[in-house]
Amino acid sequence: MTEITQADKDAAEEHFDVWYPDTAWGYDALVDTLARHRLAERAKIVAWLRDAGSVSLSYGLLGRDLSAILEGVADAIEAGEHETFTRSSDT
Numbered sequence: 001m002t003e004i005t006q007a008d009k010d011a012a013e014e015h016f017d018v019w020y021p022d023t024a025w026g027y028d029a030l031v032d033t034l035a036r037h038r039l040a041e042r043a044k045i046v047a048w049l050r051d052a053g054s055v056s057l058s059y060g061l062l063g064r065d066l067s068a069i070l071e072g073v074a075d076a077i078e079a080g081e082h083e084t085f086t087r088s089s090d091t
Contacts, residue, residue: 012027045074
């Protein structure tokens with residue numbers, strides 16, 4: 001089962017009537033598709049960060065620091081911590 005967020009539902013609501021008004025597969029299938037796409041993109045970003053971190057090891061001390069930072073960012077994204085982030089301008 002795919003984890004569906006309110007953002008997935010909002011995106012489906014915004015686009016369903018415009019792009020998919022006569023489809024037989026319906027709104028729920030679109031929500032699920034958007035959620036799976038979001039999770040796949042997150043996985044690609046995490047993999048890219050982890051790969052960039054391993055490449056940085058060749059840069060000595062700076063590379064170790066950069067690798068640790070990128071690994072931490074990848075862990076945070078993978079855990080979904082970015083989904084609860086709010087900018088000060090949003091409050």
